[in-house]
Amino acid sequence: MSINWFPGHMAKTRREIKENLKLVDAVIEIRDARIVKSSANPEIDKICKDKPRIILLNKADLSEDDVTKQWIKTLSNNNVKVIQGNSLNGKGLRNIKPTLNELLKEKHERLKSKGLANITTRVMVVGIPNVGKSSFINKIAKGNRAKTGDKPGVTRSKQWVKTKIGIELMDTPGVLWPKFEDEQVGMNLAFTGAIKDEIINIEDLALELVKRLQKNYPDRLMKRYKLEDLSDDALENLNAISMKRGAVMSGGVIDYNRISNIILDEFRGGKLGSISLERP
Structure with a gap:
């Protein structure tokens, strides 16, 4: 069985992500906890290697808990923190704010030493189609998807979503698409619905x-x-x-x-x- 589905060229995606990274403090990458490897865009590790990152293993209630914990241990390092949760019911998402604070501790301390009390953290949310990115943004923002105003260097196609917990989320719909050459990756994406059933x-x-x-x-x-x-x-x-x-x-x-x-x-x-x- 073969899957002939290779959406988009990665050159444009890489360029857009690199441009956006200059505008944010951290990245939240959303993956499917059932297919942690297959639901990761292979370019993210390369592009975001120097940017603090949270990997949210979404739909964790549908995966084996012990396996998910193994993934958390495997993927975590000083610059990448991994948490599990569910974007639909909000389970686990309360860990987002303290995890961001942990990743950005030194930066926040520098800002506070300069007299800045109220710190807003800007974050770019990335993820392949149907992995739960929109649900995550809606849950964190509690339905508030209004633009928070133009930021320097931000094109009008970019949308900033304001939250009540001191985080502004960069919503960039369609920026990330999966690219796979391994048939097994394609199968996993199809099983979970990341690829439309009409394709296969x-x-x-x-x-x-x-x-x-x-x-x-x-x-x-x-x-x-x-x-x-x-x-x-x-x-x-x-x-x-x-x-x-x-x-x-x-x-x-x-x-x-x-x-x-x-x-x-x-x-x-x-x-x-x-x-x-x-x-x-």
Whole structure:
């Protein structure tokens, strides 16, 4: 199975991010906790290496907690702090402010020594499509998405979102897009919905997901779909799930489109339990 989807050229993206970095104190990079590696734009580490950064492992309630903690330990260093949370319900997001303060402690102390009491931290939020960037901004800003006024050097296409916790977020929609050459990365993005289902044959995608789950999470698959056992053949397992869910047309023909949508929707909604598709 191949995924022929390579959106945009990275040259423009690199240029825009570099320009924006001059205007902010730190970067918040949002990734999907289920696919921590695949949901990272490969250019961010290179471009933001000298800028204090928070990596928010979003949708952490859908991933295995022990695996997420392994990722936090693996990715964290003096200049990068990693936290887990959920942008929809706000869980974990209260750690954003103190983590930024920790990263910017020396800078804030210098500003305070110069008599500046009220310090506003400017942050650029980055993330691949559908990883939860907009939800994060809305949650932190509590729905306040109005521009806070033009800043020096900021084009009118850039939007600053003001919050009540001393942080201004740079909202740059469409700046970051995933670029991948590894088919496995593409599959992971497709499983979680970062790539639109119209791009890929959904029946092939569901079959690949069943293949992955039967290998790494057989008990979850059996429990969710009330299967007594599993075959080594993913197609046979997909057929068995179809029978259990009544995804069968007249004449006993499997409705693969229907069962494929069911499986993908239930995986993305966390109904198969907490699942991590990637480990450090």
